[in-house]
Amino acid sequence: MREIKPVNNNGSIQLKFSVGGKRYSFNPIPQGQYNNRRDLKTAEAIATRIQNDILSGHFDPTLNRYRLVPKSIPSTQPKNLLELWDIWVASLDLPDHTKANHYKWVRRMIAKSNPEMNDTSWLTKADISPRTFKDRLSLIRACGKWAVSKGLLKDNPYDSLKPRKDTAQEIKPFTxxxxxxxxxxxxxxxxxxxxxxxxxxxxxxxxxxxxxxxxxxxxxxxxxxxxxxxxxxxxxxxxxxxxxxxxxxxxxxxxxxxxxxxxxxxxxxxxxxxxxxxxxxxxxxxxxxxxxxxxxxxxxxxxxxxxxxxxxxxxxxxxxxxxxxxxxxxxxxxxxxxxxxxxxxxxxxxxxxxxxxxxxxxxx
Known part of the structure; x- marks a missing residue:
């Protein structure tokens, strides 16, 4: 199998590998930096452990065994959707540049409306394009799915929402x-x-x-x-x-x-x-x-x-x-x-x- 090595992901550390046809990519050290020698050495040690577990048949597909700080279920119930969103995003160990894109804009929408956990009107009534609606629905739906798996929500209220119909925009090139x-x-x-x-x-x-x-x-x-x-x-x-x-x-x-x-x-x-x-x-x-x-x-x-x-x-x-x-x-x-x-x-x-x-x- 190919040797697992830490890679530079815009300054953060990522481990990328495949097991049984499934691809994995995660940051084993929250806030870890690739140019920090200690962080990099720690990531290399974790990569070696993963490789050994794969070879011995003891690989943990949840990856919790390999995280410096394992993901855990929140000890307190989030009071509203914004708190739930922040807990979910924190659990993903995303690089800063990823969080600064679509995740940031969804959070801004939620913070502006401050909806309850099961309130979907902040999204359905938003004045955004069909493409943007689809992208943001995808993210908040994933958040709801995770919340259900952690027992934070009984049902995912976003499963029933459908993307908006996208009308084709006429392209007008310059003559x-x-x-x-x-x-x-x-x-x-x-x-x-x-x-x-x-x-x-x-x-x-x-x-x-x-x-x-x-x-x-x-x-x-x-x-x-x-x-x-x-x-x-x-x-x-x-x-x-x-x-x-x-x-x-x-x-x-x-x-x-x-x-x-x-x-x-x-x-x-x-x-x-x-x-x-x-x-x-x-x-x-x-x-x-x-x-x-x-x-x-x-x-x-x-x-x-x-x-x-x-x-x-x-x-x-x-x-x-x-x-x-x-x-x-x-x-x-x-x-x-x-x-x-x-x-x-x-x-x-x-x-x-x-x-x-x-x-x-x-x-x-």
Whole structure:
């Protein structure tokens, strides 16, 4: 069997392994840090114990035997849903960046309404999208299931809730004319960001991927760029810090530079640029903040140029839509977009794929 070793999970320690076809992943040391030598040595000892138990047939699938502080049933009955939620989340040993995402937003909703244990109205009456409703229902349903297993709830009130019907949203990519107007607008009103917007339009990469692009990812000899990292916001930070990580889907893709894109990047590249230097920055050389860029520049340019507002993410829809219209094979479009397969392209852009013309009918 493969040796079990502690891995760095954004600073925390994770043990990942499989037993009998079932995958396990947990933090054996609550609040333990990978760069702390004592924590790491303790985790290595726990990993060895797990491996020995697997080989001897004494593996504990609950993992309680291997936790520095085993999970336990709360000694007191939670008084409301917020207390129940906090107890459940604490039992999961989640990394901070995970808790700072969907778990944080669900907690905010619960704290705002302060519902009783069996009250579901805080969720059913919430003004949120069907997609968000589905995601948050999934989490609170898991919390209720756990509470039932621990004897904290008799029944799970969220089992009977159904996801909201999601109506398809029409994707409105920028037309060739709109692209021209947007680029002209940036050249006049925010010329520093003109190359950044041109890159987004031409490649369709996610905004965090463009923000995180390094000169080491650009190969002028092969005439290609490698999209393998992103620079999204650090959800555990102050709202402005960012953390370098793999792309959203974990894929690495090589995009061939068009002549126009190659010329653009050559004109941008400083003579002393190092491989670890960002390609796109603010005028002061700082990391681009996507929200600040949208609010201060993107909104202004679209309004000035008379273009109906769409998010900067529409540049991604634009590249994909134009690629489909230009008859690039669907598998190729999925690759350019960084998807693992064609399912997302077909789901969101299926109406554009192999769209036939109306037959010739003699009507006059």
């Amino acid at each position: 060739q004319g709109e692209i021209k107007l947007i680029l002209e607008g940036f050249d006049k009103l925010a010329p520093h960001y003109g190359p950044f917007v041109r890159f987004l339009m031409a490649t369709g990469v996610r905004t965090s991927e463009a923000i995180g692009l390094l000169w080491g990812h650009v190969d002028f000899h092969r005439s290609e760029i490698v999209i393998k990292e992103s620079l999204p916001k650090d959800l555990t930070g102050n709202g402005y810090t960012r953390v370098r990580k793999e792309t959203k889907t974990g894929n690495i893709r090589h995009l061939t530079l068009s002549s126009g894109l190659r010329s653009l990047l050559i004109s941008l590249r400083p003579s002393n640029a190092s491989p670890d230097t960002l390609v796109f920055t603010t005028p002061k050389g700082c990391i681009i903040d996507a929200d600040n860029f949208r609010e201060r520049y993107w909104v202004k340019v679209l309004a000035t140029q008379g273009i109906p507002y769409r998010k900067p993410y529409t540049t991604r829809h634009t590249m994909i839509s134009h690629a489909i219209e230009q008859r690039i094979p669907i598998t190729g479009v999925a690759y350019l977009a960084g998807h693992r397969d064609t399912s997302m392209i077909i789901k969101n852009y299926g109406h554009m794929i192999n769209r036939p013309d109306l037959p010739e009918i003699p009507i006059g």
